[in-house]
Amino acid sequence: GWPKEYGGLGAPIIHQMIFAEEMVYRNAPLDSQAYQVCPAIIVHGSEYLKKKFLAGTADQSILWCQGFSEPNAGSDLANVQTRAVADGDDFLVTGQKIWTSSGHRANWIHILTRTDPDAPKHRGISYFVMDMKSPGISIRPLVNLLGHHHFNEVFFDNVRVPKQHMLGELNRGWYAATTTLDNERSGIRDVAAARRHFDLAVRVLRERRDLSGLRRDKLILHRLADMRCSLEVARMLAYRVASMQTRGLTPNMEASVAKVFATELQARTCDVALAATGLYGNLLPGSKHVVAHGEIPEDRMLCIRSTIAAGTSEINRNIIATRGLGLPR
Incomplete structure (x- = not known):
């Protein structure tokens, strides 16, 4: 369902859903995060982000995980406390995410951060894409009752992320994230x-x-x-x-x-x-x-x-x- 110039087939979204349905029904592997963050990149991302991430996601050289939930920001997602502070051409990200699916396998994460702690909750959030190999990221596994390791806790200690990796506008990341959530739902x-x-x-x-x-x-x-x-x-x-x-x-x-x-x-x-x-x-x-x-x-x-x-x-x-x-x- 993505434009051809970004590695897609230019097919309608309904074809994408048919493909996903058949893959899951046959118990075949499917990268669900690609269906969540990439529509947000198409709608809200810069030309740089589209060129950098869409084709790589399509050919599976880029695998995503999601950094939304925190210990005190689950149902109240807009209560995220992971901070991103501007530092030159970058932001420094510090905080914790939880229930991060496939965080131990992914090479990129799309993450909600708080960039304006004084603004109302929904208006002080910025949305970034971040390299999981960045210095300062550590991962702790969460094993479920069947002994499977799918979820993780992810910790960020002054992780540097370029400003050009911001998805959407500064302090208005919530609105880009709703595109991700609508596609996930x-x-x-x-x-x-x-x-x-x-x-x-x-x-x-x-x-x-x-x-x-x-x-x-x-x-x-x-x-x-x-x-x-x-x-x-x-x-x-x-x-x-x-x-x-x-x-x-x-x-x-x-x-x-x-x-x-x-x-x-x-x-x-x-x-x-x-x-x-x-x-x-x-x-x-x-x-x-x-x-x-x-x-x-x-x-x-x-x-x-x-x-x-x-x-x-x-x-x-x-x-x-x-x-x-x-x-x-």
């Missing part, structure tokens, strides 16, 4: 993952003879039918967002609607899939009688994170109520 990854687990469960239920009792259970069948309906709704909500983006519209409230519905649906889909596959469905990878590659119970334990990332369900419901329905905060 409007993705189809959660829908595609839920579809995959649903289809895996249905296949197991159809093919295993020792699950014949569950195949005749009307409650299970009706739950599966209801879930199929919900998955179609979630998919159409996601494609509605892509359609708006293709037409040059900003899907602010619509992205939040799609995000809330899809991320909460993913957990419900796993619950139905576990019920439909009986006791086998609870077995993890490596177990003798594992079904569906053990993906369903793993995802059930981890999918709650999707209801928190890119704004909790509660935050997104606030966005729907205020920006979508015009109700007071």
Whole structure:
């Protein structure tokens, strides 16, 4: 969905969503951060940033991580305290980020910093892209309950970042960051993952003879039918967002609607899939009688994170109520 002159195909955004959906459904690797920061670079970035980062992201020589959340700035993201202080042609960045996905693999980070501590929260923020090999950056792993290392804490100690690496305007980085957040919320990854687990469960239920009792259970069948309906709704909500983006519209409230519905649906889909596959469905990878590659119970334990990332369900419901329905905060 990027212009050809920056390494893209010049295809409409909806083609990008189709590609992402198929990649996730097939459990193929996908750099989700590229779909978040690069639209912000296209909309808000200088010509220098576009030429430096878009083509490299497209050919995967540039891998991104996101530096938004902090210990005291999660749902209240505008409360970021990581400081960036001007120093000649650079800024010096000091602070801490948390829940940084793939921070141990990425070679660049897009990061929110506070450049004016005296301004109202949303108006004193600047948005930068920073080389992860810069002196002064240290990374500490955060291991989840399955023993996987995906998240990290990232610490910055007077890290030097050039002024020309600012994304958007000084002290107005929040507005560029909302482009990133809207694209993060409007993705189809959660829908595609839920579809995959649903289809895996249905296949197991159809093919295993020792699950014949569950195949005749009307409650299970009706739950599966209801879930199929919900998955179609979630998919159409996601494609509605892509359609708006293709037409040059900003899907602010619509992205939040799609995000809330899809991320909460993913957990419900796993619950139905576990019920439909009986006791086998609870077995993890490596177990003798594992079904569906053990993906369903793993995802059930981890999918709650999707209801928190890119704004909790509660935050997104606030966005729907205020920006979508015009109700007071």
